[in-house]
Amino acid sequence: MQEKWLKNCLTQTLTIIIIPMLSPIYVAILLIISILLIVLLSSKYKFNTFYVLFFVAILVGLAAQFSGEEVIKHLKAGFGHTLEKIGLLIILGTTLGVILDKTNATLSIANYILKKTGEKNAGIAITLIGFMIGLPIFCDSGFIVLSGLLSSLVKKVKNSQVFFTICLAGSLYAVHCLVPPHPGITAAVGLMNVDLGQTMLLGTLFSVPCAMVAYFWGKILSKRTSDVVVENPSEEVFFVESQLPNPFISFLPIIVPILLISLKSLVSIDHSATDSTFKGLINFMGEPIVALIVGILFSLSLFKKMEKKMLNDLLENAIEKAGPILAIIAIGGAFGEIIKMLDLGKVFGSTLTQYNVGLLIPFLLTVIFKTAQGSSTVAIISAASIIFPLLTSLGLSTSWDTQMALMAMGAGSMMISHANDAYFWVVSRFGNLSTDVALRTYTIMTVLMGLVGFISVSIVHYFWHP
Numbered sequence: 001m002q003e004k005w006l007k008n009c010l011t012q013t014l015t016i017i018i019i020p021m022l023s024p025i026y027v028a029i030l031l032i033i034s035i036l037l038i039v040l041l042s043s044k045y046k047f048n049t050f051y052v053l054f055f056v057a058i059l060v061g062l063a064a065q066f067s068g069e070e071v072i073k074h075l076k077a078g079f080g081h082t083l084e085k086i087g088l089l090i091i092l093g094t095t096l097g098v099i100l101d102k103t104n105a106t107l108s109i110a111n112y113i114l115k116k117t118g119e120k121n122a123g124i125a126i127t128l129i130g131f132m133i134g135l136p137i138f139c140d141s142g143f144i145v146l147s148g149l150l151s152s153l154v155k156k157v158k159n160s161q162v163f164f165t166i167c168l169a170g171s172l173y174a175v176h177c178l179v180p181p182h183p184g185i186t187a188a189v190g191l192m193n194v195d196l197g198q199t200m201l202l203g204t205l206f207s208v209p210c211a212m213v214a215y216f217w218g219k220i221l222s223k224r225t226s227d228v229v230v231e232n233p234s235e236e237v238f239f240v241e242s243q244l245p246n247p248f249i250s251f252l253p254i255i256v257p258i259l260l261i262s263l264k265s266l267v268s269i270d271h272s273a274t275d276s277t278f279k280g281l282i283n284f285m286g287e288p289i290v291a292l293i294v295g296i297l298f299s300l301s302l303f304k305k306m307e308k309k310m311l312n313d314l315l316e317n318a319i320e321k322a323g324p325i326l327a328i329i330a331i332g333g334a335f336g337e338i339i340k341m342l343d344l345g346k347v348f349g350s351t352l353t354q355y356n357v358g359l360l361i362p363f364l365l366t367v368i369f370k371t372a373q374g375s376s377t378v379a380i381i382s383a384a385s386i387i388f389p390l391l392t393s394l395g396l397s398t399s400w401d402t403q404m405a406l407m408a409m410g411a412g413s414m415m416i417s418h419a420n421d422a423y424f425w426v427v428s429r430f431g432n433l434s435t436d437v438a439l440r441t442y443t444i445m446t447v448l449m450g451l452v453g454f455i456s457v458s459i460v461h462y463f464w465h466p
Contacts, residue, residue, distance in 0.1 A: 027064075027342055031386065034060050038382065039372040049378060050327050057335040064342055071338065078337025082330045085190030090326055092292035093181030095318035096253060096299060097137040102314055103302035104243075105250035106133050106145050112247035114149075122153055126164050127215045130171030131207070136254050136295070138183075139176035140426045143169060147430040154432075162441055163222035165431035170214020170445055173423065177376050178210070178410040178453070179203035181292065184377035185410050187329040188384040191336050194403050196288050197265035200258065206407055209456050210414070210449040217445045245302045253299035257291035328377060336385025343389065358395055359408040359461060362387045363454050366412030374420035376413040383409050404461040411453030417446040 034056050041052045054075075061071030100106050110129040117125035129149075133142045150168055154161050180186040180200050189199050244250075264286020267279055284290060300306065365386060369379035387405060391397065396405050417424050418439060428438040 030060060030063055030342070035368070035372075035382075038378075039369075042373050042378070049373075049375065050331050053328075053331045053335045053378075053382075057331075057338040060335075061338045061341060066341055070341070074337045074341055075334045078334035079330045081337070082187065082190055082333025083326065086186045086329065087326055088289050089181045089186055089196075089292065090183055090329065091319060091322045092289060092296065093136065093186075094138075094322040094325070095315060096257075096292060096295050097141065098314055098318040098321065099296065099299040099302070100133075100136060100250070100253060101141065101145055103245055103250075103299070105245050105253070105299070105302050106137065106142070107149065108244040108247050108250040109133060109254075110146060110149050111244060112250075114153075122157055122160070123163055123167050123215060123218060126150070126153070126167040127171045127211055130168045131175060131211050132251075132254065134172040134175040135179060135204075135258070136181075139169075139172040140423050142172045143423075143426050144430055150431065160222065161432060162437070163218040165427065165433060166218035166221060166441055166445055167215050169423075169427040169431065169442055170217070170449060171211040173414065173417075173446070174207035174210035174214070174449060174453075175204070177380075177413045178207045178407070181288070183325045183329055184375075184380040184413060185406070187332060187377070188380045188406055188409060191333060191381065191384040192388050192402055192406050194399065194406055195265065197261045197286065198403060199406065200261055201265060202403065202407055203410065204258075206411070206453055206456050206460075210411075210453045213449045213452045214445055217441075217448055221441055249298075249301055253295040253302075256298055257288075257295035260286045260291040260294060261288055262286075325377070328375075329381060332378065332381030332385065335382065336388070339385045340389055359405055359454070359458055361390070361394055362405045363408040363412040366409040367415055367450065370413050371416045371418075372420075374417075374422070374424075376417075376421075380409050380413040383412065400466055401461075404457055407457045408454055411450050411457060414453060415447045415450030416443060418443045 037056050037059075038052055041047045041056075042049045057075055058071055061074070062068065109132055113128050113132070114122065114125045117128070129146065130142065133146065137145070146168060150164055153164055157164075176182050178185060180189060180196055180203065185199065185203060186196075189196050264283055267282045267286070285294070300311075303311075362383060366379050366383040369382050370376055373379070384406070387394075387409065388402075391402055391405060394405075396402060419425075419435070424438065424442065427433070427442050428435060431438075431442075433441065
């Protein structure tokens, strides 16, 4: 009798939740469980992120009562389409960054900017250096490369440990989260079908106030915080200026691709009659893959002596570095393809249209992912997979709305960086900050940067409707 009663209760419960299939309650529960699984397995239990996303994607598809064949088919399609869209961009962007690092072009740029601003304005110089170097180089690599320069400056300027560390860490972080070809934002461009050139321009624009936050926050901290006790001081890196590549030549591999991609975006906006041959050439040269190849060709002039073995080693190093990133991004695209099967726009559309939340949901969802599992790349890819089908229901129906939603997610991927983020430990260790000081300074900075980034995006979205 008791077993019969229990069976009836379970049947009624399942009927309420699952029938009709993919009801808002059931899908909401499914999404919450998938988010919790990703966070717990990758962050708390330290399972490999690739396999976490892989198995969670399959579980979501099967739990939604799609056939195993359908799930695998969509999983492979999402994986392949993501690599098709941004695979070459990631490899080429990583290659450019590795060459600039190994040829000391980054140090040449840093030294040039520092000379122009002077030691008195060293904080501004460090912020500019981080911003420029951060465009082609990942934030963690950039910080490690420039840590020697940071150490040198700290010894020259009293009570500057926290100030300079925050300026450098924040400016590198701003462009890493908002500007392609960095992996997270680049993958999200593909997932949300927006223009890459426009994203580069807007990402650079919105990363400026975020970098300014880092500078002013560092300035405030320098007045509040006495010089930090350095537990494991890094060795000061000395370099002879004559041994560094020419600053102008060092800038070219960064500036030229940006100009080419930007020019293509500007030409595409101008619908007036133009010579088709010229426009075709600009469109070809401004294609991000071609523009990055041009940047790499310019970077080859930085070698004092070109040796085939050395060049091959560098290229192989770049591909090895890009491999794990590509795997994470591609499986994130596969996860997004499974999420599309749930048809979130149809499921939640009528509910969300009652509330004028706009960009807030994309921002907050990315914040949750970032804070919980640590990776900005995983955060924005996961959020984009969930948000893209919901854009119309959120009142974000135009291509401009989609672009702004992406920028809001980029801002969300900044916060909150703490002990589960690899970059937190890079900043802490190479910036010679104790863990508690890093939490009180760097972590709070990421919160301020994310909020200012989101406010900036919201203001532009509200007042500008191209």
